[in-house]
C-alpha cells in the first residue's frame with residue numbers, strides 16, 4: 001500500500017482551475033441553457049446529441065487552454081464515448097492543458113487501468129488525472145453489466161485503487177487477494193510521468209464514499225454546496241484521512257453565471273432556468289434525485305428544496321429542476337462578486353475549482369477573460385499569508 005502520497009497537492013497560493021469538454025456540439029434548441037456537456041445519462045433535456053465530433057473536441061479543448069484553465073474534465077456514463085480516448089485525442093490538439101478523466105472502477109482490471117493512465121500520462125508529458133466515480137445509479141451500472149449495489153461498489157473501488165497504486169509504485173511483481181480482485185505476479189513496465197502517480201480525484205457523499213475517499217483519494221471533490229456544509233465536510237474528511245496518516249486536497253464544482261451588473265446576472269440566471277425547465281419538462285421530476293442511489297444528488301436536491309439562495313449568491317433552482325444532476329449549483333453575479341465567492345470556498349479549504357457554464361464553450365472563454373485571473377490573484381494573496389488551506 002502506498003499511503004501518505006502527495007499527488008494532487010498544490011503549492012500555497014496556487015489553485016487548479018478545471019473546465020469540462022464535451023464530444024458533440026449542443027443541440028441549437030438548448031444552446032446557452034445546456035445542463036449537460038458530455039451527454040449520457042445526465043442529459044435530461046437531450047441537450048447533447050449522440051455522436052462524437054473530433055473537430056469540436058479539439059476546438060473545445062483549445063478554447064480552455066487559451067482561456068487559462070489547468071485541466072478539463074471528461075465525464076463518464078454508460079452510454080457516452082470513452083474518456084481515455086477523448087482525452088488522448090484532445091491532448092494531441094493542445095500542449096499544456098491537463099485532462100481529468102472520470103473513470104468508473106469495475107469495467108476493466110485495475111492493473112490495466114493503471115497502465116492505461118500511466119501510458120497516457122507519459123505520452124502527454126504528465127497531463128492526466130483520474131476522477132474516480134463509484135456510481136450513483138444501479139440502473140445505469142447494469143447497462144454496463146454491473147450488478148453490485150451502492151456500498152458494494154465502494155468496497156470494490158477501495159480494492160481497485162489499492163491495486164492501481166501498487167502497479168504504479170511497486171518495483172517488484174506483487175500478488176493481491178481481495179473480495180473483488182485477485183492478481184498474481186502483477187508488474188508494469190510503464191510508470192506515471194507524475195510521481196508518485198497521477199492525481200486521484202474522488203466524488204461521492206455517502207458514508208461509504210467518505211470512508212473510501214479518505215483512505216485512497218488525493219483530491220476529494222464536492223459539488224457546490226453551501227459554505228457551512230463544505231467547511232464541515234472538509235473537517236470531517238481531514239480527520240478521517242489523518243486516521244490513515246494521509247492528507248487530502250479538496251475541489252468544488254460550480255457554475256458561474258456572470259454579467260456586468262449583479263442585476264443583469266440574476267436576469268441571465270432566471271432566463272437559463274426558464275429554458276432548462278422547459279427542455280426537461282416531462283423528462284425528469286424536479287426535486288427528485290437524478291441518480292437514484294446517489295447521496296450527492298440527494299444532498300443538492302435537499303439544499304435546493306430548503307432555500308433558493310445561500311451565502312448571497314449560491315443559487316439552487318437549477319439543481320432542483322434537474323434533480324441535482326451533477327454540477328448544477330450556480331454562483332450568480334459580477335466577475336468580482338463570483339470571484340469573491342470562489343475565494344470563500346478557497347478559504348474553506350478548496351484548492352481545485354471545477355467550473356463550467358450553460359453555454360459551455362463561450363462561457364469557458366468568458367471565464368478566462370473575466371473570472372480566472374481574479375481567482376488566481378486572490379488565491380495568491382491569501383497563499384502569501386501563513387496557515388492557508390491545503
Ligand SMILES: Cc1cc2nc3c(=O)[nH]c(=O)nc-3n(C[C@H](O)[C@H](O)[C@H](O)COP(=O)(O)O)c2cc1C
Pocket residue numbers: 074075076077102131132133134135136137202203204205206207208209221222223253293294295296297326354
Ligand atoms: C465533480 C464530480 C464529478 C462527477 N462526475 C460523474 C460522472 O461523470 N459520472 C457519474 O456517473 N458520476 C459522477 N459523479 C458522481 C459521484 O462520483 C458518485 O458516483 C455518486 O455521487 C454516487 O455516490 P454517493 O452516493 O456516495 O454520493 C461526480 C461527482 C463529482 C463530485
